[in-house]
Amino acid sequence: MARLIEPKCRICRRAGMKLLLKGEKCLGMKCILDKRKFPPGVRSRRGVRITNYLLQIREKQKLKKMYGLFEKQFRRFFQIAEKKKGPTGDNLLLLLERRLDNLIFRTCFASSRQQARQLVRHGHVRVNNRKVNIPSYLAKEGDIVTIKERSQKLYPVLKSMSRLENEVLPEWFAVDGENYKITINRVPDIKDITIPINLQLIIELYSKV
Numbered sequence: 001m002a003r004l005i006e007p008k009c010r011i012c013r014r015a016g017m018k019l020l021l022k023g024e025k026c027l028g029m030k031c032i033l034d035k036r037k038f039p040p041g042v043r044s045r046r047g048v049r050i051t052n053y054l055l056q057i058r059e060k061q062k063l064k065k066m067y068g069l070f071e072k073q074f075r076r077f078f079q080i081a082e083k084k085k086g087p088t089g090d091n092l093l094l095l096l097e098r099r100l101d102n103l104i105f106r107t108c109f110a111s112s113r114q115q116a117r118q119l120v121r122h123g124h125v126r127v128n129n130r131k132v133n134i135p136s137y138l139a140k141e142g143d144i145v146t147i148k149e150r151s152q153k154l155y156p157v158l159k160s161m162s163r164l165e166n167e168v169l170p171e172w173f174a175v176d177g178e179n180y181k182i183t184i185n186r187v188p189d190i191k192d193i194t195i196p197i198n199l200q201l202i203i204e205l206y207s208k209v
Helices: 008-015 023-027 052-067 071-083 088-097 100-106 113-121 149-153 155-161 199-207
Strands: 125-127 144-147 173-176 181-184
Touching (some): 052 199, 071 088, 071 199, 088 100, 100 113, 100 144, 113 155, 144 149
Antiparallel strands (some): 125 144, 173 181
């Protein structure tokens, strides 16, 4: 996952949508994007010349920032998606959703993907009773992901878990909040993912390279 040095709200303003870089804080009433719906910068209100290439770049940046990837990491996932059967864009999105750090975020064990990455990196996560500290690990059908027993009392984990009751979770995994356990029922389907990204523009961009 890329380290975001630039202010997160500035990144969301440039993307024109909430990328949830701060987790549930982005859904609150104090989100700056609700007040400033124009891109950052002195000349942002004048607008820029919109070209097809600019739209392609913007869509790629949205997806990269959302999942916190560098260009090299993102391109590697794209190459894997190209070799799989089915639409490349759908394959790419499904691969990103299966990342372990994203799974920890989606299941409310962390308030943001960046926090989820730290939990994985610092050895707080177990997959099939084995420590996995690689955020890009792809969850498979039948995997059982748990939070280490000593780590279940961490304040960030407890705080994030408090929103589990109000979340509508996808059907491809099941969450046992009491035991801090995630069971992967099946590989996710594109219908399980609702992200306002135009994947076709990303495919067109990489097809030029």
